[in-house]
Amino acid sequence: MASVDTHVGHDVQQENWGGGAEPFKASYGKLMMWYFLVSDAFTFAGFLIAYGTLRFSSMSWPLPDFVFAKIPFYSGEAPLIFVTFMTFVLIISSVTMVRAVQEGHHGNKKGVVFWMLLTILGGLTFLGCQAWEWTTLIKGENVSVTRNPFGRHTEDGVYLDASGNETAETFKVGDSYLIHGHEHNGQVEFDFKKYKVTSGPDAGKVAQLEFGPKAFGALFFFITGFHGFHVFSGVVFLFVIMLNAASGLYHRRGNHYEMIEKIGLYWHFVDLVWVFVFLVFYLL
């Protein structure tokens, strides 16, 4: 080999094959974090596309601002206010994460620990909010993975009272309803209200409320649960890395606190996924 290699060729060979070169000028850990996030993005995208498909396939779908209209300490309707708060919690925790990474670049250990602690608090707040949201849906409104008492009317109509007479309560196509349930001997009993149809080919017929599309509960709990699990594991990783940073481990490694950057990528990704979960579940 050496007899045919020119001097320049040998240099190129050393440069490319001698080891120590970083593809894309990123360290192994950072690059692999990016590719993990790509695969995770596909997982979430698969779930969200499944949500879209099932929603498209249903004759009606519960209206988000009717389903998600509860806030703590207030009994009235406050559509989307609580999830907006949750979104802000995640945005703020993303911002504090950016600050932690910046402090890491400056080699400021105290700054890193302080901003990571705030990020962790943000993550825990988000998880607490999600726990409250789930409790409200499961305990208060009896939604489960296989049952969805939220629906929307497909015809105009008027509700009937117990003896079958028309009441003053009327509704139009597209109006939302929740079938109220109450606990009785450990079982939930639902009040499937009777109504008389006043529009369309079925006008005059008496019918009773039916559960909304079943897939709604399963999709909601599965997708927000999967995201919540990401937040939870993110909080665990953040906590471990914060302790490591506080112990001076990353300072001794002398690579500008790269670990903070990597967990930062993960944490921003969790916020990124929430942008789309928020869009499809609460806005559209």
Added chain:
Amino acid sequence: MLSHEEGIRVVTRGLILLGIITLVEVAIALVGNGHVIHGLHLPKWVMYPVMIGFSLYKAYFIVYEFMHMKYEVPGLAKSVLLPTLLLVWGIIAFFQEGGSWRHRREQINEKNKENMAAPKPTGFNVTPADTKSFM
């Protein structure tokens, strides 16, 4: 590497931008569904593209500013972002499938109603007349 002041500026800008976009999105959802001004509803084809556009911009901002994609070499950005284009096909294919599924459901509903409207047979004269002679 950003200086301390530059860093603060990036963070403040991000916080304000993401916060305002989120508030605008929620405002569109609430106004469009008639929660703010009674009786006012915006058509879905106006609301949806705007909300989807804003969300995509938020995603872009998080990836490029917060996750520093802006400062990575183009090859890294391409190897991460180009594969996500596959999702465009996924969305088209599966939404088409969902739409067709719904069409089938509608058809079944219609057929069910037809059966209910049809007159009931008057007697059980469906078996051939000579059936009984063998019994």
